[in-house]
Amino acid sequence: MHELVHEAVNNLAPLIQERKALITLELNAEHPFLLANKDYLIIVIVNLLDNAIKYSKEPSITIATKNADNRIIVFCKR
Numbered sequence: 001m002h003e004l005v006h007e008a009v010n011n012l013a014p015l016i017q018e019r020k021a022l023i024t025l026e027l028n029a030e031h032p033f034l035l036a037n038k039d040y041l042i043i044v045i046v047n048l049l050d051n052a053i054k055y056s057k058e059p060s061i062t063i064a065t066k067n068a069d070n071r072i073i074v075f076c077k078r
Helices: 002-011 013-018 038-054
Strands: 022-027 060-068 071-077
Touching (some): 002 060, 013 038, 038 060
């Protein structure tokens, strides 16, 4: 999951620079593994970040991960 978050941020680098967005990563999940289709999951992450950046007046977004009850939780906060 952490690799996908980094990839999504890298894919959006031009938009991040254009909008002067501040992206903070708090990737704290000790077990950041997920059984999922990588291609679809990266599309989901990119779309969420893209919307958060485009529809914020002054984009300052934190992407965080944590583990809870044998799950990984990924969330964004502004």
